Structure formats: structure tokens, C-alpha cells
Amino acid sequence: MDERGDPPGYALDPTIANRGDFFQTLIANSSDGILTITDESTIVFANAGIERILGWHPEELIGTSKLELIPSRLRADHEVGLERYLGGGDRNIDWDGVELPALHRDGHEVVVSVTLCEHDLDGRRLFSGIFRDVTEREERKRELETQNERLAQFASVLSHDLRNPLNVAQAYTDQLAARTTHEELGEITFALERMGTLIDELLALTQQGETIGAVESVFPGVVALESWEWVDTADAQLVIDDDLGTITADRTRFHELFENLFRNAIEHGGPDVTVTVGALAGEDGFFVADDGRGVAREDRTAIFEQGYTTSPDGTGLGLAIVDRIADAHGWTVRLADRDGGARFEFVV
Numbered sequence: 001m002d003e004r005g006d007p008p009g010y011a012l013d014p015t016i017a018n019r020g021d022f023f024q025t026l027i028a029n030s031s032d033g034i035l036t037i038t039d040e041s042t043i044v045f046a047n048a049g050i051e052r053i054l055g056w057h058p059e060e061l062i063g064t065s066k067l068e069l070i071p072s073r074l075r076a077d078h079e080v081g082l083e084r085y086l087g088g089g090d091r092n093i094d095w096d097g098v099e100l101p102a103l104h105r106d107g108h109e110v111v112v113s114v115t116l117c118e119h120d121l122d123g124r125r126l127f128s129g130i131f132r133d134v135t136e137r138e139e140r141k142r143e144l145e146t147q148n149e150r151l152a153q154f155a156s157v158l159s160h161d162l163r164n165p166l167n168v169a170q171a172y173t174d175q176l177a178a179r180t181t182h183e184e185l186g187e188i189t190f191a192l193e194r195m196g197t198l199i200d201e202l203l204a205l206t207q208q209g210e211t212i213g214a215v216e217s218v219f220p221g222v223v224a225l226e227s228w229e230w231v232d233t234a235d236a237q238l239v240i241d242d243d244l245g246t247i248t249a250d251r252t253r254f255h256e257l258f259e260n261l262f263r264n265a266i267e268h269g270g271p272d273v274t275v276t277v278g279a280l281a282g283e284d285g286f287f288v289a290d291d292g293r294g295v296a297r298e299d300r301t302a303i304f305e306q307g308y309t310t311s312p313d314g315t316g317l318g319l320a321i322v323d324r325i326a327d328a329h330g331w332t333v334r335l336a337d338r339d340g341g342a343r344f345e346f347v348v
Contacts, residue, residue: 033131055105111135212250212328227258234271241278260318265290289343
């Protein structure tokens with residue numbers, strides 16, 4: 001317990017309770033950098049982790065200002081932020097973890113994640129920060145964003161260039177089908193329709209990704225019924241429970257989610273499958289289930305992966321789109337563990 005009788009915030013075996021060298025070794029060998037400054041921004045403690053991250057030997061930093069570690073363009077903001085906190089307790093950054101640029105000893109910038117805390121030592125007001133180098137993570141994030149932008153642009157151009165000749169081929173095929181009964185025309189029509197589906201799903205996956213537009217309160221049952229009308233459902237049946245309530249969602253993307261689930265159910269469950277949309281028991285959310293053959297256990301971990309399909313006619317994009325739409329809304333989607341039929345559950 002501390003001097004106020006509060007728990008110290010850690011657990012310690014009594015056999016090492018009075019071993020100060022234990023804590024010194026622990027801090028000195030931490031992979032994270034640790035700095036402590038005064039309320040005047042003077043550095044009074046630095047561990048070896050700081051040298052691994054920023055290149056400064058700990059002894060070089062003692063007695064210097066924290067501003068030495070901050071890019072010059074940001075120093076004034078740091079000073080103002082500290083003054084505001086000391087004056088009124090206003091925090092201009094998230095103390096539980098904020099990403100900031102720091103200045104390496106050799107002059108280049110390093111992106112660090114910093115967690116801060118304030119503590120008192122013999123009447124001195126001190127602030128400690130735990131530093132973690134996240135430069136490589138941020139670089140990979142930027143590279144991924146650039147790749148996704150290029151992929152979206154490529155998909156848009158490709159779909160435009162493909163859709164025009166596809167429309168021409170479909171028009172001529174329809175004309176031929178009106179004048180002749182060759183069985184091969186059915187195969188051609190099927191192939192052209194499959195190409196159109198691939199183009200649509202590729203665009204949905206690359207252009208919209210994990211984004212949503214304006215959200216509103218919607219009735220899942222109504223959206224499901226509307227979506228069912230837009231899918232070639234053959235002899236399949238849709239059953240909607242009465243207790244679905246309302247959900248806050250982007251209506252357009254909610255339609256896409258249902259459409260892809262319905263197509264998946266018919267594709268894998270057969271043309272006479274029954275699909276049920278209902279509310280989750282004990283959780284906020286809904287489910288979409290079918291009475292088809294279900295999902296084999298060896299396929300369940302990969303079912304939402306882009307390009308994964310067990311059907312020779314599948315694109316492997318439908319459930320990946322469902323997963324992204326759910327994620328964009330902040331929903332959790334899971335495949336229920338059951339034998340017989342597939343049941344997708346969405347916790348909202």
C-alpha cells in the first residue's frame with residue numbers, strides 16, 4: 001500500500017518486496033523506452049530502451065529538456081500543451097496512448113506511441129512516458145493504403161473496359177437466343193452473367209472496402225425482404241422472425257450484406273433452400289441461417305477470406321464483402337458452430 005493506503009497497482013512476491021535492484025533491472029531492460037520529466041520539461045530519468053529507440057544514451061539526456069527530442073516544428077505546441085495542463089488540467093493528447101513524431105539523435109524522425117502518467121516524488125511533480133517505436137507499423141500502414149488506392153483505381157478502369165464489350169456480347173447473345181435454340185447459347189449466357197457478377201463484386205470489394213455512408217434506424221426485416229426481391233431466389237423461401245426490432249445502419253450497404261448472404265445460401269444450399277432472418281437470443285443483433293448442407297468444419301476458419309470458395313461457380317468475394325460491411329458498422333460477425341445448415345450471426 002502507498003502512503004494513502006491505496007493499492008500500488010502491481011503484484012509482488014514478498015520475497016523480493018524490499019529488493020530495489022529488482023525494479024531497477026526490470027526498468028533498465030525493458031524493451032520500451034521510459035522517460036521522466038519535471039514540470040519544467042527537464043529530463044530526470046531515462047532507461048536504455050530510449051537509446052534503442054532514439055539513439056540517445058540515457059546519461060546524455062539527464063538535465064536536458066524534453067524539447068531536444070521533439071521536432072522543431074512541434075516544440076511550441078508541446079510547451080503550450082504542458083502549460084495548459086499545469087494551469088487547468090486540460091489534456092490536449094490521449095495519455096493512454098498517442099502516436100507522435102520524435103527526433104532521433106542523428107536527426108531523422110521516429111514515430112512513437114507514448115503512454116503518460118503523472119506522479120509525485122517528495123513533493124516534486126513528475127511526468128513519465130513509456131515509448132514504443134511504431135515507425136515500421138506506420139510505414140506498412142501507409143504502403144497498404146497506397147496499394148488499396150491503386151487497386152481501387154485499377155478495378156474501376158478494368159471494370160469499365162470489361163463492361164462495354166460484355167454488354168455487347170450479352171446483347172448479341174440475346175438476339176441469337178431469340179432466333180435459335182442452340183444449347184450452347186445457355187452456356188454462353190451463364191458465362192457472361194458470371195463475368196458481370198465478378199465485375200460487380202470486385203468493385204464492391206475494392207472501391208467501398210470497409211467504409212459506410214450515412215446511417216439511419218432501419219428495420220432489418222424490411223431490408224431483408226427488399227434484398228430478397230433483388231436476388232435470383234429460384235424456389236428458395238425466406239422466413240423473417242417478428243422480433244427483429246431496429247438497427248442503425250447504412251441502408252445501402254445493409255442491402256448488400258443481405259444480398260450476398262442470400263446468394264451464398266442458394267449457391268451452397270440449393271434452389272429450394274429456406275433462409276431465416278431472426279434476432280439473436282441474449283445479445284443485440286441478428287442472424288441469417290439456412291437449412292442447406294452447412295459448412296464443413298475444415299472450412300469454417302477461412303470462410304470470410306477473400307477469394308475463398310468451395311463452389312466451382314463461386315467467386316470467393318461474397319462473404320468477404322459481408323465481413324467488411326459488418327466491420328465497417330462496428331458489428332461482429334461469426335459463423336455459428338452447428339451441424340446442418342449455415343448460420344451467420346451479427347452482434348451489433
